[in-house]
Amino acid sequence: MLATDQVVALVGVGILLTALYLQAESFVAPLIPTIALQSLLLAVLLGWLAWTEHSVDLAVVAGVVVAIRGIGIPWVLRHQIKAFRWKVREIHAAHRVTGHALAAVALAVIAWFVFEETLGPVFPSPAYALPFVLLVQGLLMLATRSNTLVQVIGYLEEENAIVYAAAILVGGFPLLVEIVVFLDVLGVVLVGVILSIQRDVTGTLEEGQEETLSG
Amino acid sequence: MDPTAQVVNVLQAATVLLLSPLLAGIAARAKAWTESRHGPSVLQPYRDLAKYLRKETLLPAGSSRLFIVAPLIAFGAYLTIAIVVPVITPYPIPFASTVDFLGGGLLFGLAGILTALAALDASSNYTALGASRSLSFAALAEPTLIVVFFAVAVITGTNNPYVTNNLIASNFSVYLSPTHLLVTAAFFLLILVETGKLPVESAGLMEFGMLEEGRTFEHSGPLLGISRWNGWMKQFLLYSVFLNVFLIPWGMVSTPTVGGALENLILLLGKLLLLVAVVVFVEATFAKVRLFKIRDFLALSFSLAVLSVFAFAVLGVP
Amino acid sequence: MTPSDPTVWLFLVLVAPAAGAVLALIPLPRVSEWSARLAALVTLAAALALLAIAPSEQWGSYLGIDQLSEVFLVMVAGIYTTSTWYSRRYLRAVSHPYLGVSTYYALLAAFAFAMVATLVVSDLGLMWIGLEATTIASALLVVLERKPTSVEAAWRYTIIASAGLTIALFALILLYGATGTLNIFRLAENPPALSLPIQMAIALALVGYGTKVGLFPMHTWLPDAHSEAPSPVSAMFSGVLLPTALYAFVRVYRILPSPPVALSDLVLGFGVATALVAAFLLQRQRSFKRLLAYSSMEVMGLAVIGIAIGGVALYGALILLVAHAFAKSAAFYCAGNVLQETGTTRIEDVRNLGSRAPWTGAAWVLAAFGVTGAPPFGTFLGELLIVTGALATGNVLLAAAIVTAIAVAFLGVNSQIGRMVFGGGSFENPSSTGHRLSERGISVAYLNVGIALALGVVSLPYLTEAIRAAATLLGGSVP
Numbered sequence A: 001m002l003a004t005d006q007v008v009a010l011v012g013v014g015i016l017l018t019a020l021y022l023q024a025e026s027f028v029a030p031l032i033p034t035i036a037l038q039s040l041l042l043a044v045l046l047g048w049l050a051w052t053e054h055s056v057d058l059a060v061v062a063g064v065v066v067a068i069r070g071i072g073i074p075w076v077l078r079h080q081i082k083a084f085r086w087k088v089r090e091i092h093a094a095h096r097v098t099g100h101a102l103a104a105v106a107l108a109v110i111a112w113f114v115f116e117e118t119l120g121p122v123f124p125s126p127a128y129a130l131p132f133v134l135l136v137q138g139l140l141m142l143a144t145r146s147n148t149l150v151q152v153i154g155y156l157e158e159e160n161a162i163v164y165a166a167a168i169l170v171g172g173f174p175l176l177v178e179i180v181v182f183l184d185v186l187g188v189v190l191v192g193v194i195l196s197i198q199r200d201v202t203g204t205l206e207e208g209q210e211e212t213l214s215g
Numbered sequence B: 001m002d003p004t005a006q007v008v009n010v011l012q013a014a015t016v017l018l019l020s021p022l023l024a025g026i027a028a029r030a031k032a033w034t035e036s037r038h039g040p041s042v043l044q045p046y047r048d049l050a051k052y053l054r055k056e057t058l059l060p061a062g063s064s065r066l067f068i069v070a071p072l073i074a075f076g077a078y079l080t081i082a083i084v085v086p087v088i089t090p091y092p093i094p095f096a097s098t099v100d101f102l103g104g105g106l107l108f109g110l111a112g113i114l115t116a117l118a119a120l121d122a123s124s125n126y127t128a129l130g131a132s133r134s135l136s137f138a139a140l141a142e143p144t145l146i147v148v149f150f151a152v153a154v155i156t157g158t159n160n161p162y163v164t165n166n167l168i169a170s171n172f173s174v175y176l177s178p179t180h181l182l183v184t185a186a187f188f189l190l191i192l193v194e195t196g197k198l199p200v201e202s203a204g205l206m207e208f209g210m211l212e213e214g215r216t217f218e219h220s221g222p223l224l225g226i227s228r229w230n231g232w233m234k235q236f237l238l239y240s241v242f243l244n245v246f247l248i249p250w251g252m253v254s255t256p257t258v259g260g261a262l263e264n265l266i267l268l269l270g271k272l273l274l275l276v277a278v279v280v281f282v283e284a285t286f287a288k289v290r291l292f293k294i295r296d297f298l299a300l301s302f303s304l305a306v307l308s309v310f311a312f313a314v315l316g317v318p
Numbered sequence C: 001m002t003p004s005d006p007t008v009w010l011f012l013v014l015v016a017p018a019a020g021a022v023l024a025l026i027p028l029p030r031v032s033e034w035s036a037r038l039a040a041l042v043t044l045a046a047a048l049a050l051l052a053i054a055p056s057e058q059w060g061s062y063l064g065i066d067q068l069s070e071v072f073l074v075m076v077a078g079i080y081t082t083s084t085w086y087s088r089r090y091l092r093a094v095s096h097p098y099l100g101v102s103t104y105y106a107l108l109a110a111f112a113f114a115m116v117a118t119l120v121v122s123d124l125g126l127m128w129i130g131l132e133a134t135t136i137a138s139a140l141l142v143v144l145e146r147k148p149t150s151v152e153a154a155w156r157y158t159i160i161a162s163a164g165l166t167i168a169l170f171a172l173i174l175l176y177g178a179t180g181t182l183n184i185f186r187l188a189e190n191p192p193a194l195s196l197p198i199q200m201a202i203a204l205a206l207v208g209y210g211t212k213v214g215l216f217p218m219h220t221w222l223p224d225a226h227s228e229a230p231s232p233v234s235a236m237f238s239g240v241l242l243p244t245a246l247y248a249f250v251r252v253y254r255i256l257p258s259p260p261v262a263l264s265d266l267v268l269g270f271g272v273a274t275a276l277v278a279a280f281l282l283q284r285q286r287s288f289k290r291l292l293a294y295s296s297m298e299v300m301g302l303a304v305i306g307i308a309i310g311g312v313a314l315y316g317a318l319i320l321l322v323a324h325a326f327a328k329s330a331a332f333y334c335a336g337n338v339l340q341e342t343g344t345t346r347i348e349d350v351r352n353l354g355s356r357a358p359w360t361g362a363a364w365v366l367a368a369f370g371v372t373g374a375p376p377f378g379t380f381l382g383e384l385l386i387v388t389g390a391l392a393t394g395n396v397l398l399a400a401a402i403v404t405a406i407a408v409a410f411l412g413v414n415s416q417i418g419r420m421v422f423g424g425g426s427f428e429n430p431s432s433t434g435h436r437l438s439e440r441g442i443s444v445a446y447l448n449v450g451i452a453l454a455l456g457v458v459s460l461p462y463l464t465e466a467i468r469a470a471a472t473l474l475g476g477s478v479p
Helices: A004-024 A031-053 A054-085 A093-122 A126-144 A148-169 A178-199 A208-215 B003-034 B043-056 B065-082 B094-098 B101-121 B125-156 B161-170 B172-176 B179-192 B222-248 B258-285 B289-315 C006-024 C029-053 C067-092 C101-120 C123-143 C150-180 C184-189 C198-215 C221-228 C231-253 C261-282 C286-309 C312-342 C358-372 C378-392 C397-421 C441-459 C463-475
Strands: C057-059 C062-065
Touching: A004 A031, A004 A093, A004 A126, A004 B179, A004 B289, A031 A054, A031 A148, A031 C062, A054 A148, A054 A178, A054 B161, A054 C029, A093 A126, A093 B161, A093 B289, A093 C198, A126 A148, A126 C150, A148 C123, A148 C150, A148 C378, A178 C029, A178 C123, A178 C150, A208 C184, A208 C358, A208 C378, B003 B065, B003 B094, B003 B222, B003 B258, B003 C006, B043 B222, B043 C057, B065 B101, B065 B222, B065 C184, B065 C378, B094 B289, B094 C221, B101 B125, B101 B161, B125 B161, B125 B179, B125 B289, B161 B222, B161 C286, B172 B179, B179 B258, B179 B289, B179 C441, B222 B258, B222 C441, C006 C029, C006 C057, C006 C062, C006 C067, C029 C067, C062 C067, C062 C101, C067 C101, C067 C198, C067 C312, C067 C358, C067 C463, C101 C231, C123 C150, C123 C221, C123 C231, C150 C221, C150 C286, C198 C231, C221 C231, C221 C286, C221 C397, C231 C286, C261 C286, C286 C312, C286 C378, C286 C397, C312 C358, C312 C441, C312 C463, C358 C378, C358 C441, C378 C397
Parallel strands: none
Antiparallel strands: C057 C062
């Protein structure tokens, strides 16, 4: 039987691989099943923890993550892609695959070191640094991409990091279920509303207004 | 010195030397089969070698001694590597302690740089193109190679490929650890680049797709024979290392007899056939990527290698 | 249930904006407008009542107020009321609206509700949810006008603010792991011992909540959102949203009764960087709304400095925040008027306001003085106290940096506004000469300027006391 630490670390490396892929891939369409996969891996971990710690909260969160972030939001995103059709190719990211991949790896190592240096002694194994690493990966995605859908996926990655952290760092957070549901509803609403507004007003998902905005 | 060990030593060098053309022939035949062609006979490389040795050598105007000497030194380097890495024995043969894994990598680099320099020496457009391309991508592949060595080193604590082979063969959980899986994937991608397979390089008569093969364009006669042989030996050695250290380390008989070594040889041939099948499958499935995308390919390989070391830091090895 | 029972007023302060949001959805503009206005007034009344009646009160383990939240509550309710009042005039002149009038008022009320909710809860997790809710409501408000720049500004704001709040949530998780509770009152009763997770949590909360406050280097959403949002919404952004986010951070920061020097230095560093960067970036702005946005960023930086220094500076920071809220909202109302009348946000295209729109011009000049800390405004008092506190620590360099930021911002904002109001027009620039501009709706600006002025001059009933009490509560000292 696997120990909790091992499961945490194995799932963690899997999640990190998906994070690397999310950062390096330049097409938008493959990112959606990847974030779904990441959410599913997380749900697997949550389910395992719920089983070993007999925590109903975690089981509910696992269910919510699978339902909303594993299935629901990817469905909404795919629906949005269909509405844009051929225009969902990331224009800026295509030449930057190398830079993005290397940045993701470098930042993962740095974030891991930062967490280990500051909070290493508190947690039993280095695998507990992974939620923070995932959080930083999500931030990197938000900072380096200019396509709205991809930024949404980066935000979803951050949310996964939060649930991950809540699950393994503190073993359950009082309002976790409410917060997760709230965040997911927020995600769906925002994605739906703002993307359709963007489609209405600008017709594209890329950011292009920096010059005009700074006047 | 132990005579059996000496015989095994010679046997290993002879295996690499004599069987590498066969491997190339099998690979070419298999690739032709996927393209619905009959393809050349698997013994064609030997006939090619015989043909090259009979032909006259033409030297380009303006080339120097280096042009003649480089393929020969590379040949020597590859033969040295042949007795350093685990090919037909899971235990170190007498000369195996000449260099360790890292040293083996450096020898590969030596052969590569000499070939590239000879290519530049030939002052021809195609060879210069091949040299510049292969060196640029080698520069990007080197960090990956180094990190792969690190990964191997962290798994076992040493840089000795034999120890790695034993450890992974005896501990299935080590084989399944993310560190090992990721480094295997990274090394496989690296092999595709180093041996010049699609989706990285398209060998044959397509000059614009050539990375490494372009370097030997100007050699002729026996020198060309030696150069081609170098390429085959490189492929054989890389495949053997990949199989015996990373992918399929099991099954090797460790009795220090010649019979044991011969058994391992048969086993190695079987494993090589398997790997050739995988590589041919990859070649048949993917189109050649654009030149600038090779950088992305190598970056991905590098990321996987770094992640494998990272996974070790996070997980440890069970 | 008597009028002196704070529960009644708590109920009203929460229900009024919520009801206003629902009622405003009725698709009749007049009904919508008046229900929004009524809701705002009731909220204001409830906030003032809470200020007057209850020093500190808890309801269960999720709701609770003390003087700090009461002060902020009055600030939020006040600006919400004046913004709602001003909105009528602003909405009449929007050229290509994307949102309907009803949607606008409903979102405005929802925005206010989220902020009020953030201020009256006593659980840090619920506070976080409140701030996240403000992000949604305010992001949609930014898209009032149908322009690509508005949409992009709204999206950038949403994504950056949400990213920051996610970091803050991570901090809360660490905090919960270390202390076992997120209730601020319980934490105040049993302050936790200093430990690594708590320090890391506070540092992460600084970055996370700091994104919403607009601290450097997470401020990139601020100028865009302020310049693209309609003016009453910009007023609410600068005046109440930024301080509410700061409130959330202060609640986390003050979990430790005496934070270690490294931590307070970190906070101080962010504050100083924000103030200086804002003051200097201000000089290059060509749009007056962005000018005002950077001025808000500078004031937030000063407030953070005051919080980090503690003592008298903390009291100064609170006064600064309240006075600034009123003055900045007034400035944005004037800006809204000017924008709609002249059709441009560029400073160099606006001239001669003094003769074309004297009341607006005068209000703007006064508001600018109020914002930048000219005596005798409340902001001057606040900034003076912050500088005093800085000098008291003995760090002359710090005090010099603060004074530099204040001075540079003062010169920047006032020179530009002065140029617009007093500068002579030229015939080449058609928008700078000509007829008188309409000055409807400017009275709220005067009201807010007056309040900002009053804070500095007199001791307002209940409010000044409450500010003093709040400062003491947070560990500051009051002269």
